[in-house]
Amino acid sequence: MKVLIAGAGRLGTQIAQVLAAARNEVTLVESDEDRVAELGSLPLVRVVAGDACDPELLEQAGALACDLVVATTGRDEDNLVISLLAKRRFGVGRVAARVNDEDNAWLFDQRWGVDLAVPAATPLISLIEEATGATDTVALLRLSKAGVEVIETAITAQSRAAGHTLGEIELPAGTVVATVVRDGRPTVPGPEVLLLPGDELLLVSHEATEQEIHAAFQ
Structure with a gap:
């Protein structure tokens, strides 16, 4: 499309x-x-x-x-x-x-x-x-033809990922971080990016469930 x-x-x-x-x-x-x-x-x-x-x-x-x-x-x-x-x-x-x-x-x-x-x-x-026209609400967006899910998760003060770098987070298999949005601005998600409360992450996965991805950060 x-x-x-x-x-x-x-x-x-x-x-x-x-x-x-x-x-x-x-x-x-x-x-x-x-x-x-x-x-x-x-x-x-x-x-x-x-x-x-x-x-x-x-x-x-x-x-x-x-x-x-x-x-x-x-x-x-x-x-x-x-x-x-x-x-x-x-x-x-x-x-x-x-x-x-x-x-x-x-x-x-x-x-x-x-x-x-x-x-x-x-x-x-x-x-x-x-x-x-997509109607699947299990993840942020699922397009079956693409075989990919894009899932959103937010970092809060209570999130265990807060204060850690992306490189320190063990992601589920087949999952990558597409971007980290901070103060409305996207940043390139390198392993050195320090996760802070208020950050929003968009992740792309071919295998993991939404629950597995949230569990890695919350």
Whole structure:
């Protein structure tokens, strides 16, 4: 599946990483050049600098060939414009858009090209499942054709992994850490990364269960 995500904040970046880890072709569009520089080493994700409200930029980013567009910027007006362009100009089959202000929720419908309106408080798992059509809630996302699970776990002050490096954690067989998200920013998960309360980890596994992965960190 070819996916274009507009907005490289915490939510957009996490969605991009999950879908890329599940072997989808993902492009992430962000207008903030500093943020683009931070994401330069994002694994498996193509990052494009520019304004996703610009139809020429969307076309250059591959909107004409996309199966799914997800608008996750922090501005509702931008998410609506992106959705409308995706649906009306580029004929994208499925468009999901984040609703930042619940007072604007009534605008997010087919008139603006929105197939799925996502309130800001919607859990990541629900957003991805609804946007992609996946319905298995055992893990964060399971795509049977890919044969891979992507599972999310969070580090708290009570987690036994807190204060330890990734290299000190014994992971279940067939499991790798895709990214560590800290303060909304993804980091490359090297063995020297020290895990701190508040960190969120995305892990990819071909064998382990969600319970086995959580047990390694909690």
